[in-house]
Amino acid sequence: DQQVKQNSPSLSVQEGRISILNCDYTNSMFDYFLWYKKYPAEGPTFLISISSIKDKNEDGRFTVFLNKSAKHLSLHIVPSQPGDSAVYFCAARRKGFQKLVFGTGTRLLVSP
Amino acid sequence: EPEVTQTPSHQVTQMGQEVILRCVPISNHLYFYWYRQILGQKVEFLVSFYNNEISEKSEIFDDQFSVERPDGSNFTLKIRSTKLEDSAMYFCASSEESGVVDTQYFGPGTRLTVL
Numbered sequence: 001d002q003q004v005k006q007n008s009p010s011l012s013v014q015e016g017r018i019s020i021l022n023c024d025y026t027n028s029m030f031d032y033f034l035w036y037k038k039y040p041a042e043g044p045t046f047l048i049s050i051s052s053i054k055d056k057n058e059d060g061r062f063t064v065f066l067n068k069s070a071k072h073l074s075l076h077i078v079p080s081q082p083g084d085s086a087v088y089f090c091a092a093r094r095k096g097f098q099k100l101v102f103g104t105g106t107r108l109l110v111s112p
Numbered sequence: 113e114p115e116v117t118q119t120p121s122h123q124v125t126q127m128g129q130e131v132i133l134r135c136v137p138i139s140n141h142l143y144f145y146w147y148r149q150i151l152g153q154k155v156e157f158l159v160s161f162y163n164n165e166i167s168e169k170s171e172i173f174d175d176q177f178s179v180e181r182p183d184g185s186n187f188t189l190k191i192r193s194t195k196l197e198d199s200a201m202y203f204c205a206s207s208e209e210s211g212v213v214d215t216q217y218f219g220p221g222t223r224l225t226v227l
Binding site for chain 2: 032034036041042043044045046049089091097098099100101102103104105
């Protein structure tokens with residue numbers, strides 16, 4: 001199931017700089033997108049979401065951008081902090097369904 | 113802040129044995145889910161549950177699996193006869209509703225090891 005892809009397995013950023021995590025999808029029926037953060041031995045923690053009727057959603061240091069024509073979304077973290085170091089998962093849901101389809105995750109490392 | 117809890121955190125079982133994984137969803141949530149993550153792979157949807165019945169399931173969720181809400185707080189996943197390939201992290205999730213802007217909140221997971 002390759003409907004949601006995160007092509008970068010890892011990303012290293014310095015503290016204070018911007019982190020940009022990318023996600024691509026193939027199913028045009030997806031109408032709701034979420035980003036989760038996951039630490040080892042813990043469950044995914046919800047970060048931010050966006051509906052397909054919007055192209056941007058912002059919550060504090062986190063902003064998600066959705067480009068429907070390119071079937072691409074990105075998560076921006078500004079400024080990045082060492083505590084942001086985790087695996088970030090993009091997930092998508094199709095209208096009328098409850099199932100979340102996850103990407104493979106990107107491991108973010110924020111160094112001091 | 114309310115959270116989803118799961119027990120046990122780690123379950124070791126012999127192949128062919130039955131296991132029951134338990135979850136307590138967030139109290140005012142109406143939709144409940146199970147996902148799993150095999151080591152090194154994606155998080156995969158298993159099943160969703162609403163109003164005491166399965167509302168959606170994946171092809172992974174075959175006759176070996178069942179879910180139940182035995183009382184007002186618990187939500188369980190039973191694997192009838194475990195296989196080696198059932199070894200994974202199992203995550204329970206819940207959501208308040210299932211509308212367009214619904215968000216699923218996950219528990220910490222149960223690591224299932226089948227020997």
